[in-house]
Amino acid sequence: MKKTISIILVATALLLAGVAAYQYISGNGDGLPAGFVQGNGRIEAEEVEIAPTIAGRVEKVLVAEGSLVAPGDVLVEMDTDELSAALDRAKAEVALAHQTKAEAEAVVVQRQSEKHRAAQEFERARSLLASENIPESLFEERETEHQVAEAVLGAAMARVATAESQIAAAEAEVRRIAAQIEDSTLFAPMQGRVLYRLAEPGEVVGSGAPIMTILSLENIYMEVFLPAREAGLLPIGAEARIVLDALPDFAIPATVTFVSPEAQFTPKQVETLSEREQLVFRVRVRIPEDLVAGRIEHVKTGLRGISVIRLDAAAAWPEALERRIPPELFE
Template sequence: MRKSLPVLAVLGIAAALAAWYWHSQQGVGLPAGLVSSNGRTEAERIDIAAKFSGRLDAVLVREGEMVEAGQIVAVLDAAEVEARLREAEAVVRQTEESLNEANALLAQRESERVFAERELQRAEQLAERGHTAVETVDLRRADHATAVAAVASAKAGIGRARASIEAAKATVQRIAADREEHFLKAPRAGRVQYRLAETGEIVAAGGRVISLLDLTDVYMTVYLPTDAAGRLRYGAEARIVFDAAPQFVVPASVTFVASEAQFTPRYVETASEREKLMFRVKVTIPPEILERHREIVKTGVPGVAYIRIDPETAWPEAFAVRLPDGS
C-alpha cells in the first residue's frame, strides 16, 4: 500500500502536466484568421413561477427529466378560484334571466303603445265629428306619449341586461384564466434543472417552482483580446471541441460580442488570460443540431471554441464538422 502512494503521486503529476500542456497548446499553429479560447457550455434558463400564491397540490416532473412545451409541470390548489368561477357562472345565468324579463317587458310596453295609439286615433276621429270632448283627445295623447316613453325605457333595460351579461361573461373568462394559471406549464421544451418547491409547500405569488434549461439555446461564453474582437463579426463561423469528446467538432456561430472590454473571470483556466482586458463573446450551437442530440446535451461541459475572424480563411481539415450521428 505504501509503495503505491508514490506511483499515484507520479500519475497525478503527469495528468496535471498533460492537462497544462494541452491548454497551453490551444491556438498554437492556427491560421492567422482563426482564434481560440476555452469556456464552458451554458443554456438559457427559464424559471417557471406561480402567478398566484397558494399550496402546491403536485410537482409532476423530476430533475433531469425532459419536458415538452405546454406540458403541465406543477399544480396549485385551485379550490378557491373554482368556487369564484361557479359564482361568476351563476351571475351569468342571472343576467340572462334578466334579459328574458327585459324582453318580456318590452313586448308588454309595445302592446300598450299600440293600444294607446289606436285609442288616440279613435279619439281624434270622434273629435273631428264633434262626438267627443277636446279634453278626451288630450288625455289620449298623454297616454300615448307615456306608452312611447315606456317602450324606450324597456329597450334601454334590454341594453343594460345585455351589458350585464357581457360583464358577467368577462368575469367568468378572467376567473377561468386565473384558474388556468394554477396549472404551471413549461413555456418551451427543455430539461428540468431544479425542483425549487415540493408538493404541499405554500409558494408566494411569483415564487419559483421549476428551473428549466432550454436545450435549443446552448452556447459557450469565451473571452477574446481586443485585436481579435475588433475584427469579429456577428454570425462568424466557429467550431467547438469538448474536452470530454475531442473526436467531435461541433459547428457554431457568434451571436454576441460585448460592447465593452473587461477583465476575464476567475474561472478562466489560463492565468495570463485573466490578466488581460478581454471582450466577452457568445458562441451558439445551431438549434437544429441541439434538437437532434438533446438527450446528450449538457451544460457546464468545458471545451475550446475556435472562431474564424477572417471569412476568407479556410477551415483546416482537423476542424471539419463531426457529430455523434455521423453528420
C-alpha cells in the same frame, strides 16, 4: 497478450496526441494559424422560470431536478378548488342574466301593446276634438297617456339592453376564471432540463413567483471575450469549434450568433492605442440545434473549454480542429 498491449499503446498514444493538441490550442492562442482567434468559456443554456399567473397553493410538482422535459409536458398543477367554485358561481350568474333578459323582453311586448292602444286612443281623441265631439281636457288626457306609454316602452327596452350587458359581463367572467383554471396547469414551453425545484406541494406561492427553473436545451452556447481588434473583424455566422476540457480529443462545430455592441472591463472613454487594444467584447458561439437534439440526454451545462473562431472564411482549419463530434459525445 501482445495484441492487447499494442491496442493499449495505440489508445494511449491517441489520447496523448489529443491532449497535446488541446494544450497547443488552449494555451494562449499563439499556436493558432492566421485567421483564427480563441477564447475561454463554458457551456451555457438559457434559463426559463416556470411560474403561475395567479397566487395559489401548489398541488403537484411532477418532475424532479435533473429531469428532461419536452414541450407540452405537465410540470406543475396548482390547486383549483376555489377557482372551480368561482366558475360555478359565474355560470349561475350567466343563467340568471339570461332569465332577467327574458323577463325584460316579455315586459317590452306588454309595453308595446299598451303603447299601441294608447296611440289609437290618442288618434281617436284627435279626430273627435276636430269635430268638437269631446272636450279638450279629455284630448289632453289621451295625449298624456300616449306619451307615458312611449316612455314606459323606452324604459322596458333599456332594461333589455342592460340584461344583455349583464350577460356579456357574466360570460366574460366565466371565460376569465376558466382561463385561470387552465393556467393553473403549468407546461414545459420547450425542451429542457429541470435545474431547480423552488416550491413543493402544499406551499402557497405568489403570482409570478417561480416554482422551478428549466435550462432550455434549444439554445446551447459558449460565451467568450475577444479583444476589440479581433471582435471588430468577426462577422455574425462565422464558423467556430468548441473544445471542452472533458473532451479534448474532439471539436464541436458551432456558429457565432452574437457579438456585443459594447466593450466590457474597460473605461467608457479610451484615447490611446494601448487602451483601445485592451477592450474586450462578449461573443456568443452557439452549437447547432440539430446537433444538440441528437444527444439531448447527454447535454450538460457548465462544462468548461475554449472556442476557436475562424475570422477568415478562406483559412483552412487546423487538423486538430477538423475532428467532428463523435456519436458518443456527452456519454
